[in-house]
Amino acid sequence: MDKQLIKKLSIPIIVLLIGLGIISLFTYIFVELGEDLLAHEIQLFDSSIIEFLKTLETDTLDQIMIFITELGSVWFLTTMSIFVVLALWFKAKDKWGITAFIVAIAGGGTITKVLKHHYDRGRPSINPEIDAVGYSFPSGHSMGSLIFYGFAIYLVAKSKRSKPVKWCFAILASFLIFLIGTSRAYLGAHFPSDVFAGFLAGFVWMTLCILALEWAEWRTKYHIRPFRAIRNLFVQRFHDNPEK
Template sequence: MDKNEKLAGLAFLLLLGGLGLASLFIVLFAELAEEVMDQEVSLFDDFIINGIQAISSTTMDTIMFVFTEMGSVWFLTLSSIIILLVLGVKMKDKWGVLFFIIAVGGGSLLTLLLKNLYLRDRPSINEEIDAIGYSFPSGHSMGSLIFYGFVIYLVIRTHQRPWIQWTVVTVLSLLIITIGTSRIYLGAHFPSDVLAGYIAGLIWLMLNLIALEWIQWHSKSPVPAVHALRQLLGPLYKKLLTKVPFFSK
């Protein structure tokens, strides 16, 4: 097996592994949704809410309002336009543009679909913080994970300097967590809504990035995917057969 075939085979295995991981998160989301519908998460929700409310203050109200706006529709839409300009004009990455639109736009539609599927009422209604409509899953949490997660992917994918990568990953990861926390603090969502938003957002983001990586790799690799996988696993399969008594007879 030459180097190209080996690399192609490993890339294909990574893609399969990503699909497997996404499947596990789908199961996790389904289990959480079932617990929510059966009203079996009240202890979890109450514990988190009480802990967050313990740090409430006028200053904290302002801080949390700022963070919740960073996950709002208007802010993510404006930020998405900037990312699209960078991808399309500066980087000329047509596939990046397409899958960014699918990830962010499709994520918004998926959020609406899930909300109208589970029909969970909010802890409180407040139009000033976009706390209207149904509660499960949290749209701010899901949207921020998809958007900022995609930005993290772009920074890593473009091979920026290590300190830049670590800074972006750390800052945006903390931002995603804080946005979700702000929704609980401001009374817009239950903690289980936020957790569900993170899980659903992660699933959707992973599927889009897997598809994007697959297309980019497939368009550049001179080795067909199935052939690469066969070449990679063939020697392992033959070795396994010689070690298992039943097959070696």
């Protein structure tokens, strides 16, 4: 019985610890980036990438980037989120998945606003037509797109679709996330460091929501209270080997 319990407990706890480790690392990088916002290194990083992007400017690429940036806009991600929730409900009746997804999307929007007001960074340029208003750091498009498309990758990976389909979707969605972030810097809506920070913050929040979902589903599946089970396991071992 102990071996079965240890097997049930070990994998999710290892995954949880790895996930929390990654979250801690990304959070540390984000905080350091925020503290060094006006440092010479950050300014050099931003200016070098902006100068490079300027060399790529063409009228055709401008229109492509305007289209791509809309794929990370609030109205588009909100519309697509509604479709995802409906799909999760009618196809799988996945209450835990719906809850985690809504929390991820809604919470991500709230966190973005809080961070923007905290760091109070101005934009490279103001352009309401491409949703370039308000504060700049971190990029809401970058953070929102990473949360939405990243969560979509997770949901597809958990589905019963074939591996080639899963890999193709993951690669395309990841590339789209990158393009959305790039479009924000190309169009002058954000500094490159805003985009990078948005990806970091989005990844941290998305990972937290996915870990919470996996933890809840695991507890529901095995009907185990992990911390109580671990305590009982140690108590049982102590009673079996009191001399140790």
